[in-house]
Amino acid sequence: MKIGVITFPGTLDDVDAIRAARYADAEPVSLWHADADLHGVDAVIVPGGFSYGDYLRCGAIARFAPVMSSVVDAAKGGMPVLGICNGFQILCEAGLLPGALVRNQKLHFVCRDQWLRVENNTTAWTTRFEPGAEVLIPLKSGEGSYVADQATLDELEGEGRVVFRYVGENPNGSRADIAGVTSANGRVVGLMPHPEHAIDALTGPSDDGLGLFYSVVDSLVGA
Amino acid sequence: MARVVVDVMPKPEILDPQGQAVAGALPRLGFTGVTEVRQGKHFELEVDDTVDDDTLAKIAEGFLANPVIEEWTVRRLS
Numbered sequence: 001m002k003i004g005v006i007t008f009p010g011t012l013d014d015v016d017a018i019r020a021a022r023y024a025d026a027e028p029v030s031l032w033h034a035d036a037d038l039h040g041v042d043a044v045i046v047p048g049g050f051s052y053g054d055y056l057r058c059g060a061i062a063r064f065a066p067v068m069s070s071v072v073d074a075a076k077g078g079m080p081v082l083g084i085c086n087g088f089q090i091l092c093e094a095g096l097l098p099g100a101l102v103r104n105q106k107l108h109f110v111c112r113d114q115w116l117r118v119e120n121n122t123t124a125w126t127t128r129f130e131p132g133a134e135v136l137i138p139l140k141s142g143e144g145s146y147v148a149d150q151a152t153l154d155e156l157e158g159e160g161r162v163v164f165r166y167v168g169e170n171p172n173g174s175r176a177d178i179a180g181v182t183s184a185n186g187r188v189v190g191l192m193p194h195p196e197h198a199i200d201a202l203t204g205p206s207d208d209g210l211g212l213f214y215s216v217v218d219s220l221v222g223a
Numbered sequence: 224m225a226r227v228v229v230d231v232m233p234k235p236e237i238l239d240p241q242g243q244a245v246a247g248a249l250p251r252l253g254f255t256g257v258t259e260v261r262q263g264k265h266f267e268l269e270v271d272d273t274v275d276d277d278t279l280a281k282i283a284e285g286f287l288a289n290p291v292i293e294e295w296t297v298r299r300l301s
Contacts, residue, residue: 057289100291107240
């Protein structure tokens with residue numbers, strides 16, 4: 001079971017994503033932005049950070065990296081892909097997920113442990129969670145406000161494609177308190193909070209984040 | 224050769240907290256009467272004669288702007 005983790009110039013959280021894959025008993029494989037070869041991985045994590053310095057728009061340049069064209073093709077073929085924070089922004093820019101992430105409503109960079117509700121436990125990345133489970137996951141972003149036009153929001157709600165929602169006060173002005181969404185086939189998930197930072201009580205606020213990585217391993221074993 | 228200007232602005236329905244912060248700072252500086260500020264991006268491109276208007280539109284729509292959240296205009300200056 002191989003989970004690829006992409007490193008772009010400016011990526012920060014690839015090491016923690018690799019560690020999370022290892023915790024879930026998967027074999028992490030480092031993928032380089034300039035290499036279009038996915039090296040036989042079964043799933044891909046696009047981790048957080050500031051790819052290309054967030055120049056132009058968050059994720060706007062990363063989406064054109066050689067590795068991303070392979071990821072887009074693989075995702076269209078059903079490969080599970082998880083975008084975390086900057087990775088979520090990249091997947092939106094790449095068109096794998098609808099909507100966009102814009103500057104937080106009050107302009108503050110938000111860094112805190114955030115409660116989320118799991119709204120959809122049928123995606124490739126969330127089957128280990130009970131429906132409606134509340135999980136504690138670090139959030140650290142300045143451009144994490146999820147926006148989409150009303151028709152897209154209605155479609156996401158109608159199809160149950162909102163995967164994670166902020167519990168309590170909305171930290172960044174996201175429409176409908178949305179913290180994470182999924183693709184129509186439930187294989188691609190993006191979220192702003194960082195489950196890879198919550199895999200061990202020694203180093204995070206909880207180990208709630210592990211559920212995502214165990215879930216994808218389950219989905220690959222079952223495939 | 225020609226100089227082309229691409230202006231990118233947040234769509235009217237998209238909250239622009241940066242523009243709001245600028246608008247909020249103006250009265251503190253003693254400037255009154257500015258009721259709204261929207262902040263966008265301004266690009267200047269030097270292009271040769273092989274770059275036609277269709278290509279410029281593709282550059283603006285597909286890269287310089289994100290049509291989910293932004294509007295764009297292209298102007299040739301010369």
